[in-house]
Amino acid sequence: MGYQVDNAVIMAAGLSSRFAPLSYERPKALITVKGEVLIERQIRQLREAGIREIILVAGYKKEQFYYLREKYGVIVIENPEYLTRNNNSSIYAARKYLKNSYICSADNYFAENPFEKQVEDSYYAAVYAEGATEEWCMTSDREGYITGVQVGGKDAWYMLGHVFWSEKFSRRFLEILEREYDRAETRDKLWESIFIEHLRELPMKIRKYPENEIYEFDSLDELRQFDTSYISDTRSEILKEIAGKLSGTEAEIQNIRAYKAGNAAAGFTFDFRGKKYRYSYEDEELGEERA
Structure with a gap:
């Protein structure tokens, strides 16, 4: 029993946007972590598991992903609504490819x-949080099927x-998505939110992974904890220029916090030698924050 994986x-x-300012210069998936480009590492792992058909849904700075077509044979498709909708639009853009799919x-x-060619059932990867978390x-029930999801919890x-997603799961999810896609309230929903609203119709298991196997970096500060080479060399021309203007080093630029204007990146604040600064992305202006 189980499913042969068709694609990813x-x-x-x-x-x-939270990954500012590196994300201003290139998509987050194209940063190098411990010597490997993030997206290329994931593609390599999928191919090592025997998964040959890989579809990449691009939007922001989509042209920077095109080289993957020739290098790895990846199918690159566009999500034209990436600026105005949440990630349910990427699922919608890839709908014709969804079968037994990662x-x-x-x-x-x-x-x-984490990938394999044969999978027992539809699942969502999970890691354990000791103590309080905002994740x-x-x-789940005794069989491991997800029975509820809430933002924030403990242990x-x-x-x-x-x-x-099994092909059956894909088919059912797309029926729901297509039915609800044009509703105004759907635009800002993660696909996970739609899944949660239809848990009974969309059986999915938790697949539990050990600590230190799955990582996600929401900010440069988090990346620096994992790949310490980013402490002194951020690979960001913006931060190199800021460090030069402040007669300091990139390592002294810390606690970067992005801000937006509507859906667009607007700039970020950061700490430097005990002071807080603001950088405006649109104007390329740097100034000290006043209390």
Whole structure:
């Protein structure tokens, strides 16, 4: 019993605005982590598991992904709505490819290869949080099927990483998505939110992974903890220029916090030698924040 995996869909359309300013210069999936480009590592792991058809859904700076077509034979498709909708639009853009499929986020780093050619059942990858967490926490029944999801919890398994959809699951999810897609309230929903609203119709298991196997970096500060080479060399021309203007080093630029204007990246604040600064992305202006 089980399912032969047909393909993998990698979602890479978003702005990753919290990853400023690196994401201003290139998509987050194209940063190098411990010597490997994030998206290339994931593609390699999928291919090592025998998964040949890989579909990448691009949007923001989509042209930077085109080289993957020739290098790895990846199918690159466009999500034209990445600026105005949440990631349900990437699922919609890839709908004709969804069968027995992995659904992946382009910015995950897998320390060990989590992929396999045959999968027992639809699942969402999960890791365990000891103590309080603000992540999306899951509960399950005795068979491991997800019975509830809530944002925030304590001592719980939470959503992190890839998922697998059986063809039956894909078909049912797309029926729901197509029915609800044009509703105004659907635009801002994660696909996970739609799944949660229809748990009984969409049986999916929790697949539990050990600590330190699945990583997601939401900010440069988090990446620096994992790959310490980014402490002194951020690979960002913006931060190199800022460090030069402040007569300091990139390592002294810390606690970067992005801000947006509507859906667009607007800039970020950061700490430097005990002071807080603001950088405007649109104007390329740097100034000290006043209390």
